[in-house]
Amino acid sequence: xxxxxxxxxxxxxxxxxxxxxxxxxxxxxxxxVPMFLFVLFYFYVNFDALAMAFKKFKLVNYIASxxxxxxxxxxxxVGFENFKYIIDECIIHIDNGRVFRQSIVYGxxxxxxxxxxxxxxxxxxxxYIYKKYLFASFFRLILFLPSIISSVxxxxxxxxxxxxxxxxxxxxxxxxxxxxxxEDPKFAMLLFYNVWTGFGGGVLVYTSTMSGIxxxxxxxxxxxxxxxxGEFFHxxxxxxxxxxxxxxxxxxxxxxTNGGHLYTFYEQSAGDVVTLGYIIYxxxxxxxxxxxxxxxxxxxxxxxxxxxxxxxxxITAITLPLxxxxxxLLEKFGPTAG
Amino acid sequence: xVKTVMKKRNKNLTAFAIILMxxxxxxxxTLFIPLIWGFITSLKNVTQFNGGWLEVDGGKGDVLGFPNxxxxxxxxxxxxxxxxxxxxxxxYDFIKNYNNIFGNYYVVFKGFTMDKKDFSQGFKxxxxxxxxxxxxxxxxxxxxxxxxxxxxxxxxxxxGGFMPCFMGYLCSKYRYKFSSLIYSLVIIVMVTPVYGTxxxxxxxxxxxxxxxxxxxxxxxxxxxxxxxxxxxxxxFFTSLSDSYNEAAEVDGASQLxxxxxxxxxxxxxxxxxxxxxxxxxxxxDYSTPMLYLPSWPTLSLAIIRMQxxxxxxxxxxxxxxxxxxxxxxxxxxxLTIFVVFNKQLMGNISMGGIKE
Numbered sequence: 035x036x037x038x039x040x041x042x043x044x045x046x047x048x049x050x051x052x053x054x055x056x057x058x059x060x061x062x063x064x065x066x067v068p069m070f071l072f073v074l075f076y077f078y079v080n081f082d083a084l085a086m087a088f089k090k091f092k093l094v095n096y097i098a099s100x101x102x103x104x105x106x107x108x109x110x111x112v113g114f115e116n117f118k119y120i121i122d123e124c125i126i127h128i129d130n131g132r133v134f135r136q137s138i139v140y141g142x143x144x145x146x147x148x149x150x151x152x153x154x155x156x157x158x159x160x161x162y163i164y165k166k167y168l169f170a171s172f173f174r175l176i177l178f179l180p181s182i183i184s185s186v187x188x189x190x191x192x193x194x195x196x197x198x199x200x201x202x203x204x205x206x207x208x209x210x211x212x213x214x215x216x217e218d219p220k221f222a223m224l225l226f227y228n229v230w231t232g233f234g235g236g237v238l239v240y241t242s243t244m245s246g247i248x249x250x251x252x253x254x255x256x257x258x259x260x261x262x263x264g265e266f267f268h269x270x271x272x273x274x275x276x277x278x279x280x281x282x283x284x285x286x287x288x289x290x291t292n293g294g295h296l297y298t299f300y301e302q303s304a305g306d307v308v309t310l311g312y313i314i315y316x317x318x319x320x321x322x323x324x325x326x327x328x329x330x331x332x333x334x335x336x337x338x339x340x341x342x343x344x345x346x347x348x349i350t351a352i353t354l355p356l357x358x359x360x361x362x363l364l365e366k367f368g369p370t371a372g
Numbered sequence: 373x374v375k376t377v378m379k380k381r382n383k384n385l386t387a388f389a390i391i392l393m394x395x396x397x398x399x400x401x402t403l404f405i406p407l408i409w410g411f412i413t414s415l416k417n418v419t420q421f422n423g424g425w426l427e428v429d430g431g432k433g434d435v436l437g438f439p440n441x442x443x444x445x446x447x448x449x450x451x452x453x454x455x456x457x458x459x460x461x462x463x464y465d466f467i468k469n470y471n472n473i474f475g476n477y478y479v480v481f482k483g484f485t486m487d488k489k490d491f492s493q494g495f496k497x498x499x500x501x502x503x504x505x506x507x508x509x510x511x512x513x514x515x516x517x518x519x520x521x522x523x524x525x526x527x528x529x530x531x532g533g534f535m536p537c538f539m540g541y542l543c544s545k546y547r548y549k550f551s552s553l554i555y556s557l558v559i560i561v562m563v564t565p566v567y568g569t570x571x572x573x574x575x576x577x578x579x580x581x582x583x584x585x586x587x588x589x590x591x592x593x594x595x596x597x598x599x600x601x602x603x604x605x606x607x608f609f610t611s612l613s614d615s616y617n618e619a620a621e622v623d624g625a626s627q628l629x630x631x632x633x634x635x636x637x638x639x640x641x642x643x644x645x646x647x648x649x650x651x652x653x654x655x656x657d658y659s660t661p662m663l664y665l666p667s668w669p670t671l672s673l674a675i676i677r678m679q680x681x682x683x684x685x686x687x688x689x690x691x692x693x694x695x696x697x698x699x700x701x702x703x704x705x706x707l708t709i710f711v712v713f714n715k716q717l718m719g720n721i722s723m724g725g726i727k728e
Contacts, residue, residue, distance in 0.1 A: 053621065060627035061546040068539055069554065071595035075573065076561050083572045155395070162392045173396045178718055179403060182710045184656030186672045187703040190679060191406035191696070198692055199409075202435030233399060238718060262388050287565040297659065301680045318570050319662065339571035346568010353565060 087116055087344040116344035123335040124345075133306050133333045134313065138290065140221060141309040145289045147225050152232040153281060157274075159233075160240035161266050174241060177234025185231065189298040192227055213305050220307045228294055236281050243277045244270060279364045287357050290349045306333060310349075317342055407703070409436075414697040415473045417443035421693050444475055476697035483686045484514040484698060490677055492584070492666040505584070508667050511685065512674075521670040523586055524661060525654035528593045532654075533647030535597035537639050540605025541631060545617070555606065558598035570663060577664065584667050592664065601646050608639060645716050652709060652717075656702075675702055 092108040124134040159177065163170045180188060197209030208215060210223045247270065255269055271278075291311040296304050302316050317337045337345065416434070419425055420443040423433035428442070472478070488508040543551040573592070574583065582588025617630050625633070636643075658673040669677070675698050683689045689698075710717070 057546060057627060058548075061542060061548065064542055065539075065550070065554075068535065068594070068597060071591065072557070072598055074576075075592060075595035076598070079569050079572050079576060080566050082576070083566070083569045086572055086575075087568075158392055159396055162389065162396065165389070167389045168393060169396070173400070174718070175714060176396075176400045176403065178714070179710065182652050182717070183407075183703060183706055184652075184672060186656060186658060186676060187410075187699050187706070188406060190675075190699050191410045194413075194692060194696065195406060195409065199435045202433045230402065262386050291567055298676060301676060303680065314568070315659070318574075321571070339575065342571050343568045346566075349567045350565065353567070357565065 083343045083346065086340050087347050088113060089340050090115065091338070091340065116341045117348065119335075119341055120337075120345050120348065124337075127335075130333075130335045133308065134310075134335075136306065137308045137310045137313055140307065141290060141292055141294070141311065143221075144225060144228060144292060144294050144309060145285060148228050148232050149282065149285050151229050152235060153278070155233055156236040157240060157271075157278070158266075160237050160244060161270055163237065163241050164244040164270070165262070174237065177237045180231045180234060181238075185295055185298055188231055189227065189295050192230075193299055196223055211299065213300065213303055217307050220305075224294060224296070224299070224307065231295075236277075239277060239281075240274060243274045247273045275368050279361065279368065282364070283357055283361055286360055287353055289356075290353060302332065304332070308332070314342065314345065410696050410703075411700060412438060413693050414476055414700050415439040416693045417475065418691040418693055419443050419446075422691065439473055441473065444473060476694045477700070479688050479694050480698045480701060481514055483688055484517070484674070484678070485511045485685050486513075486669075486674060486677065486683065487685065488512050488667070490681070491662075491669045491673070512669065517669060517671040517674040520661075520665075520668045521655060521672070524589070524665070524668070524670050525651050525657075527586065527590055528654045529647040529651035531590055531594050532596075532601075532650035533643045535594050536599065536601040536646070537605045537636060537643050539597050540602050541609050541635055541639075544606050544609040545614070545635070558602055561598055562600075574663065584665060586665070586668065589660075589664055605639060605642070608642065609635065612638065648709070648713055649717060652706060655706065672702055675699060 088111060090110045090112045092110060094106055094108045095103050096106060098104045124131050159173065163174045193211050196211050201207050201209050210219050252265065252269060255265060260268070288311070291314065292309055293311040293315055294309045296308060296312040297315060302320070304312060313332070313334055316332065317334070318339075321336070321338055321342060413421065413435075416439045420429070420434050420437075420440050423429050423431050425431075425443065425446070434440075488510050491512075492508040539554070543554050577583035577588055577592065580588075582591060612635070616634055620630050620634055621627075656672055658670060658676055661668065661670045661673050678689060678698060679695055688694065
């Protein structure tokens with residue numbers, strides 16, 4: 035009897051609930067958990083990083099009530115000490131900072147080369163595919179291949195070719211990417227690899243953007259006798275400029291943190307030819323809150339978690355204005371469709 | 373009329389097009405050289421690659437040639453050579469009778485074991501506890517790596533396909549002010565690159581006991597629904613008419629049924645495509661498991677780790693052809709996906725929106 039009455043009551047309330055209320059209840063119950071996670075991992079984490087950069091963590095031992103020695107964590111507010119450490123030890127210090135400073139230069143070169151070569155080649159090849167010249171769909175497929183085949187496979191095979199095959203063919207030669215190879219050929223190979231695999235990176239997006247270009251515009255230009263090159267620079271480029279900007283800016287955002295596949299090649303023993311992104315990654319792997327063991331064969335001052343977050347904040351402080359400024363400039367002075 | 377003209381293959385090749393075609397062809401060749409060379413080398417015996425058979429090759433390694441069966445048939449002498457420990461070659465007893473060109477693959481499948489210490493480091497866990505999770509000991513083998521890879525990539529791919537769709541649906545079909553707030557928050561997160569948060573995330577996960585577990589990794593990944601795919605699903609559901617939902621609701625369907633029975637199935641194709649793209653990404657990924665799942669190394673992580681360090685447990689793995697055979701184990705599923713699903717992977721999604 036009781037059961038029946040409660041069921042009746044429930045159905046009654048369900049019916050009497052307004053549709054809008056039902057929707058609201060459903061919405062709130064569904065959205066809460068994903069939003070909580072989103073806020074936790076994207077907002078809380080950023081604020082915590084901000085706080086952590088100004089702190090120092092210490093393990094303090096004390097004698098517990100049962101007489102045993104125990105450890106507890108102590109957090110100290112240290113102001114700008116972590117930032118000072120990065121600037122003094124990693125950037126200014128003549129010996130300790132050499133590899134660190136060099137890594138920034140390497141990262142810059144990497145951005146420059148990959149952007150100039152990959153973007154221009156990517157655009158031209160996309161244009162080729164868009165114009166449906168011979169084997170266009172085949173090339174589209176092939177250019178997509180490096181983004182499916184992992185960098186692990188390609189990078190390691192590449193390394194074996196430039197090391198073992200080269201050594202096997204030439205007597206007494208030292209491979210291009212051994213840890214003890216001189217810095218210049220090593221970096222050249224690294225650069226070559228990054229350019230080589232990044233060739234087709236934008237092609238998929240560029241071609242699909244190009245296929246959205248209004249055919250009548252192209253048609254009328256062709257009636258006016260525009261050449262293929264002229265069409266590329268005067269119609270295609272302005273039309274896909276927003277996509278082009280997006281790629282340029284994504285690259286720019288990674289200028290200081292681009293790992294450049296170094297970990298895939300060398301794990302933690304890359305020697306002195308490193309990028310800043312690689313340094314941060316390896317330091318994060320081997321550091322913890324309290325002390326850090328410097329990764330083997332890496333001539334970089336050791337950093338703890340708080341110091342790493344401080345470095346991350348400094349990078350953000352440099353990159354964010356750079357990215358937003360470039361975006362504004364490109365939007366203002368870039369070609370407009372029309 | 374115009375459209376049909378454009379869709380046709382462009383046959384008048386200008387000099388400009390010929391140059392580009394040459395470049396594309398050269399690129400294609402260079403891309404296939406490592407893969408083909410890798411496959412051929414993985415079939416070679418160590419002795420053929422390094423050169424150890426004086427009567428045949430004069431001690432000079434054969435790095436470019438095709439695999440030679442003679443090296444495999446004679447291999448038992450090298451396996452039982454003194455530089456390999458008896459334990460090692462007893463494991464590969466099969467080789468005495470196993471004159472097969474896939475020997476390296478067999479060695480990796482049977483004998484690719486690593487020390488757990490190579491991956492995990494031990495850490496402090498819990499925000500108020502003083503518990504230290506010790507470094508893991510023991511061995512971990514090829515099957516474990518594959519299993520970890522499958523759990524990691526399939527689980528995260530399903531989450532990565534579903535969550536943006538789920539949130540995209542909710543934000544576009546329930547037009548509260550909070551929905552537009554969510555939309556703006558996603559945009560803000562997308563356009564502001566913030567660095568150096570990895571230590572904080574690790575610390576957070578450790579404090580809530582979710583570090584170094586698949587559950588924690590899935591939760592962490594589920595939090596990352598805000599991104600390009602969210603925007604794509606948002607646009608998709610916004611363009612969808614409300615009439616179906618309203619009709620279903622009038623017929624007495626609950627909100628949950630409307631979502632799971634009517635709306636989300638419409639996006640199932642897109643969801644699958646995104647999950648497939650994510651799957652290839654996660655299958656390749658070694659850096660995230662290394663940071664967040666040190667006790668559960670995936671295949672790609674194990675393969676990277678075996679390349680540098682000499683393996684203490686199995687010296688049979690310390691040669692180039694066997695290492696390349698291990699790499700091929702990683703490449704084969706990806707190449708299969710590429711061959712079978714390339715239309716889906718390339719066709720449906722672009723940065724601007726959906727093309728169907």
